[in-house]
Structures are given as C-alpha cells and as structure tokens.
Amino acid sequence: MFKDLIEYIATSLVDQPDQVKVHEVAGEKATILELSVAEEDLGKIIGKHGRTLKSIRNILYAAGIQANKRAVLELIESGKD
Amino acid sequence: MQQYIEMEGETTEEALNLALEELGVDRDLVNVKVLREPTKGILKLGAKPAQVRVTLKEDISATPEAVLDEIFSRMGIEARIESQIIDGSIHLAIRSDRPGLLIGRHGQTLDAIEHVLNCILSKSSLVKRKVYIDAEGYRERREQMLVDLASITAKKVRDTEEEVVLDPMPPRDRRVVHLALQPDKSVHTYSRGEGLMRYIVVTPREVPNGDSEENAAV
Numbered sequence: 001m002f003k004d005l006i007e008y009i010a011t012s013l014v015d016q017p018d019q020v021k022v023h024e025v026a027g028e029k030a031t032i033l034e035l036s037v038a039e040e041d042l043g044k045i046i047g048k049h050g051r052t053l054k055s056i057r058n059i060l061y062a063a064g065i066q067a068n069k070r071a072v073l074e075l076i077e078s079g080k081d
Numbered sequence: 082m083q084q085y086i087e088m089e090g091e092t093t094e095e096a097l098n099l100a101l102e103e104l105g106v107d108r109d110l111v112n113v114k115v116l117r118e119p120t121k122g123i124l125k126l127g128a129k130p131a132q133v134r135v136t137l138k139e140d141i142s143a144t145p146e147a148v149l150d151e152i153f154s155r156m157g158i159e160a161r162i163e164s165q166i167i168d169g170s171i172h173l174a175i176r177s178d179r180p181g182l183l184i185g186r187h188g189q190t191l192d193a194i195e196h197v198l199n200c201i202l203s204k205s206s207l208v209k210r211k212v213y214i215d216a217e218g219y220r221e222r223r224e225q226m227l228v229d230l231a232s233i234t235a236k237k238v239r240d241t242e243e244e245v246v247l248d249p250m251p252p253r254d255r256r257v258v259h260l261a262l263q264p265d266k267s268v269h270t271y272s273r274g275e276g277l278m279r280y281i282v283v284t285p286r287e288v289p290n291g292d293s294e295e296n297a298a299v
Contacts, residue, residue: 001155001157004155005152005155005156008151008152008155009152009197009201012148012201012204013197013200013201013204044200044204047196047200051196052196052197052200054193055192055193055194055196055197056193056197058185058189058190058192058193059152059156059190059193059194059197061190062156062182062183062185062190062193063155063156063157063158065182066156066157066158066179066182067157
C-alpha cells in the first residue's frame with residue numbers, strides 16, 4: 001500500500017516515470033521505502049527548499065497512521081551506488 | 082464531477098475566451114454551449130450580451146478530483162470530494178471519515194496534500210489554476226481564528242505600546258495575519274526567524290497626524 005502510494009505520486013511528478021523505482025524494506029518498527037528516480041528528475045521530487053519531498057513524507061506519515069504502521073521514505077540518488 | 086462555468090461577453094467568442102481564462106484550460110479540453118447569442122437592441126436599449134456555458138470534458142484523466150482520489154485511495158482513506166470554482170481558482174472540499182488525519186497539526190497534512198496535488202497538476206498542465214483543498218471547513222475556521230488573534234494582538238500592542246511576538250506559523254497562516262493587520266494604521270507586522278520557526282512580530286507604528294481614532298480594529 002505504501003509502495004503504491006509513493007509510486008503513484010513519484011510517477012505523476014517526474015518526466016521519466018519509467019525510471020521510478022520504489023523498493024520496500026520491511027523493518028521491525030517501520031517500513032522503509034527507497035525511492036529512486038532519474039537524476040534529472042530529482043529536483044521534481046525534492047522541490048524548492050525540499051518542500052515537495054517534505055510534503056510526500058507528510059502524506060506517507062498520515063497514511064501510516066491510518067494503517068497503524070510506520071513508513072519512512074528515503075530518496076536514493078541514483079548513480080551513487 | 083461535471084465542472085462548468087457560465088460567462089457573458091459582447092460576442093460568444095469573447096465569452097468563451099473569458100471562460101477559458103477563468104478555468105485555466107485550453108479550448109480543446111472543454112465543451113461549449115451557447116446559451117444566448119448577443120442581441121444588439123437599439124442604441125443599447127434591450128441589448129443583451131452573449132452567454133456561454135463551458136464544461137470541462139470528462140475524459141481529462143488528471144482533473145484535481147481524480148488525482149486527489151488516486152492519492153486518497155492509496156492512503157486507505159475514503160473521501161468524498163466536491164469541487165467549486167471561486168474567482169478562477171478551484172476549491173475542493175473533502176469529506177471523509179478521518180478529517181483530523183487529513184488536516185494534521187496546524188493543517189500541515191492538508192498543506193502537504195495541496196502542494197503535491199498542485200505539483201502533479203502543473204506537470205500535466207491541464208489545469209493551470211491553483212487548486213485549494215479544505216477538509217470539514219478547517220481553512221475557514223483557522224482563518225477566522227487567525228483574524229481574531231490578529232485583532233486581539235493589535236489591541237494589546239496599542240494598549241501596551243510594546244511589540245508582541247506570536248507563535249511560529251506556516252507561511253499561509255502568517256499571510257492571513259499580515260493581511261488582517263495591514264489596514265490597521267496603529268500597528269506594523271513583520272516576520273522573524275527561519276523555516277518552521279518563523280513567526281510574526283507586531284509592533285506599534287508611529288502615527289504621523291495623530292488621528293489614530295479612526296483605526297477601528299480589524
């Protein structure tokens with residue numbers, strides 16, 4: 001569910017939706033979602049002063065309360081692994 | 082989900098252009114119905130402007146409601162969305178079983194959803210107007226609360242002739258306070274601090290002609 005949410009938002013924001021990847025890592029206390037997008041699209045996800053990324057995290061947090069689970073979003077900068 | 086507006090103009094063409102501008106979309110995204118052809122009348126007597134009804138085509142996949150629906154369903158939230166066009170901007174009223182969750186602390190979640198929604202819409206560029214969202218009348222209540230707070234604070238500043246510092250607020254809330262106190266000639270407002278901790282300071286303002294009596298509170 002969290003994965004679906006992040007995938008939807010990310011693909012809707014970027015120019016290269018086929019480059020969007022969300023990797024879900026189930027942890028004991030929280031689910032970690034690793035999002036990677038095309039390098040040129042990083043700015044679209046982050047937004048001015050990080051506002052968009054912060055907003056996405058906020059939405060994810062609310063979804064977490066609703067599902068009674070915690071989820072954390074990590075933006076992976078591709079080409080750095 | 083039918084969204085339409087009715088517009089008048091000297092010619093049907095002018096009425097249509099005004100409507101498109103108001104909706105912020107291109108011609109090919111709407112259906113147009115001429116409600117009234119303009120009538121000339123004699124020497125402007127009995128002259129009536131043209132009137133058209135412009136409806137957004139339903140096959141637009143990225144309407145504000147549709148995008149919001151997609152987000153909510155993935156958040157596991159059931160919500161009903163009503164759309165209204167006010168002064169050319171789109172206002173979406175959300176009714177859900179979890180209003181508190183959607184609003185968040187100081188409306189933070191509402192702001193977050195609104196921001197992401199606008200980013201998505203500006204990308205698909207179908208709707209060029211800003212979209213505002215509200216849940217259970219929260220924005221309106223919050224705004225009234227802030228306007229009240231502003232006038233109480235202004236009175237305190239006038240009475241004590243000392244500056245008063247308000248709690249940190251998001252930009253949108255600060256804007257309401259600034260605007261509420263702008264007409265008040267007895268006080269001056271500005272913001273201090275950075276980011277989440279940015280707050281408003283209300284200070285006494287020098288009155289040049291001493292006719293401060295007419296500064297009725299906002």
